[in-house]
Amino acid sequence: MPGRSSIMPVISFSAVDSALSSLKTCHVSINTGIEVTTDVALALTEHEGSAEEVSKMEKLMLDYVSMDRELEQFIHVVEDVTNQIKQERPERLPDMKLLVNKKFNEVQNLNKDEDLLKTDIYRHFKSQLNEMKKQVGAGSQNESxxxxxxxxxxxxxxxxxxxxxxxxxxxxxxxxxxxxxxxxxxxxxxxxxxxxxxxxxxxxxxxxxxxxxxxxxxxxxxxxxxxxxxxxxxxxxxxxxxxxxxxxxxxxxxxxxx
Ligand SMILES: [Zn+2]
CATH class of the missing domain: 3.30.40.10 (Zinc/RING finger domain, C3HC4 (zinc finger))
Incomplete structure (x- = not known):
């Protein structure tokens, strides 16, 4: 089929790329949230704050971990779909937005809350809290x-x-x-x-x-x-x-x- 490539529509992915990289900057905000939450939780543990306050920080940390997971997964799906579309012949191009939504939903449905507890971020957070408890000598005998x-x-x-x-x-x-x-x-x-x-x-x-x-x-x-x-x-x-x-x-x- 001579000349076919010359009539091929040019698809630009630069918009997708720049959207993706701006999405990646969200990571910075999430990381800041994680750092601040860690600091507050450690300070509470240090000063023997109430268990309720510390547990609030733990819940907040799980929220951040969940956001982080969602963001990672979304970026991953967009990258996957982009690669898939790049392989497709132009006349069979799928609707990118629909495809991303569909795949993202599939991934999200597989997420379990308990997996958040097993993430490196959360485990690191918990070990820092435990370490702090030990360091301030505020172990289990705390109340007495x-x-x-x-x-x-x-x-x-x-x-x-x-x-x-x-x-x-x-x-x-x-x-x-x-x-x-x-x-x-x-x-x-x-x-x-x-x-x-x-x-x-x-x-x-x-x-x-x-x-x-x-x-x-x-x-x-x-x-x-x-x-x-x-x-x-x-x-x-x-x-x-x-x-x-x-x-x-x-x-x-x-x-x-x-
Ligand atoms: Zn040693």
Whole structure:
């Protein structure tokens, strides 16, 4: 069929492409929402906010995860349909909008709510919350500690111990976590150890007593932002406590023995 290609209608997909790329910027907004929700949920956990408030944040996170899934799926369907149309002969061109809607509905119908709980985003969110709970020493005994001054003191001592660098024995300023064994240290101190050992062509052993990680590398270290946040919160808590004690002390009614 000579000359056939010259009468072929030219289909431009540039409109679809630019619509798609602007849709992708929605990701940025969703990600911002996810970050803000994480911050608020962590702050609530830090300050032992009510379980109800934390669970509201968890629901909100699931909404974001769901939006993220929907967006991903829509973009995917549009890309699929675009590729399919590009293969079709021009006289058999289907209605793109109808096709996208149909396919998108099919995909959506297969979605299950419980899958949202298994997504990386949600699992990462939950593990950060759990980590925070551990760090502030506000585990399951939470309710009884707030009612009991002595238990509260123990909880503070326990969480304080987590804030001490195993190398410098001082409170952590820039904690980094070793992803291999899970231990955290002061960034400067651990890097010095690794570099010194490596210069001597030796393996650097994790300085935590009893840890069997015998080969540390700088690439195993990453900023322990959860711990950093917990330490900052702990400092604020201590400052508040100190101020409270001083105020009470000045009034001469009660002076702490410690
Ligand atoms: Zn270790």
């Amino acid at each position: 500690t707030s009612a009991n001054e002595i238990d509260e003191d123990i909880a503070v001592t326990q969480s304080q111990r987590n804030f001490i660098c195993p190398i410098t024995q001082r409170e952590l300023q820039c904690p980094v976590k070793n992803k291999v064994c899970g231990h955290s240290y002061e960034e400067e101190a651990i890097i010095k150890i690794i570099q010194t050992k490596h210069k001597q062509k030796k393996k650097a052993r994790c300085p935590v007593v009893g840890c069997d990680n015998g080969d540390m590398n700088q690439s195993d270290l990453s900023t322990d932002s959860t711990l950093r946040r917990a330490i900052e919160s702990h400092r604020r808590f201590q400052t508040r406590r100190l101020l409270d004690t001083q105020t009470v002390g000045n009034e001469g009614e009660y002076i702490r023995s410690t």
